[in-house]
Amino acid sequence: MLPNQPIPIITLPLFPELDRLLLELLQSLTPADWQRPTLAREWTVQDVAAHLLDGNLRTLSMLRDSHFGEAPADASYAGIVAYLNRLNADWVRAARRLSPAVLIELLAQSGREYTAYLNTLDPWAPAAFAVAWAGESTSLNWFHLAREYTEKWHHQQQIRAAVGQTAPLMQPALFQPFIETMMRGLPHAYRAVAAPVGRLVQVAVTGNAGGLWELARTAEGWQLQPPGAATPATTVALAPADAWQLFTKGLSALDARERAQVAGDEGLALAALRMVAVMG
Template structure:
């Protein structure tokens, strides 16, 4: 089995931003009020959240301005509570912004955000760990890839709401999203028992999909590609909904309708609970 390569996603931020601005400019007034897969958020609210991501990153990480106390503790639950509070406060205040102003601010802040992301030395320690992958310390390349998944899936929530999902399913945009999310599998399976050497094969269909292999080592699970041996479980997941499963937007009872399993079902079920978002 081949080890996973370092992910290079910084060059993709201007690309997904260009898709976003073109999409928002083409929306009719009623489109901005459409509900999205994000609970209680309309299209305008998700767009506001994307703007918050740009401005908060530049203010906090580029300029060193945190603007208040952080979470009560580094504990996962406290971080999630803190982020949810920030998100809701911003969206509430942003209701004062018109769609035209919101689009303009996204277009204005996007290049500065992308420039900052590209300036981060990939192998230095990131300001924030990728907690959903079980890391307490992460390198910048993984932090940047995590931020790419945020940009990708929130824009796709908007696109799903207005029936324009195709653009982000392009392989060069979707495959990095999936590859980043699946880095959480070893942590997610950490309490799943299996004989050493047992392999779970995951194939995600579609042009942006691929094949990954999760192998049980002595005390942990390892994720890789290019495996050719026997497998204990084979999972085939519909690529058109995989992104929803990984971002808390596809209930288990619906997800199983898009997943085929051969072999030990107990080794497939944990995939249904894989979550690669914090808030």
């Protein structure tokens, strides 16, 4: 790692384990399980599984094979979100023609190719797509990979929540890289929050799989820093199950506030509870 570069979040070795757990889960589901509703709005378990397949195929097509297909007409953040939402909806609707067995087979094959491609990337080279929810206009590949990990993690967890099998992804080895990546979005979430220089906010995710993050208001803006001895103006503590749902739009800020433990400046806490670490 070169001087002044951010500490990377290592996720690449975890993709095969995520895929193994996903395939094991999907192979155990009953026909009724595949039609259960999920936290992903109108999507069923089958729809979310199809969306995960789309993620594999889209990465292989665009990044490995340089086939980008239809380009968004509007390159703004809102325009790209609308474009992605339409692509996702079109794919999921068409994939309802596929059987669970076909989806599992395609996920297994494409998952292997997807991970093989990720292993060809230089982690310190510029990524093809920036992590926009963290406020970046350009990102390094290691952060792109971490973002991809959060996508695979939270969509699998949506399936698991629907069938009551969330525990495997909550183990520290899998959850900590997920939540650490989410928290890299905090400075961007606070970008419009006014506070004196030196003001501190701490966000905690409880339990042995969680952690503690400190956000400081500097002359340049809000920045993450290692937790220190100074007393924060605000502390926000979330349970792991609430944290992953909140930051992926599965739990509203209002509901999260009722469950969170907040001390200090209530206004400073709200920005953390409104953070969204997915495109949307």
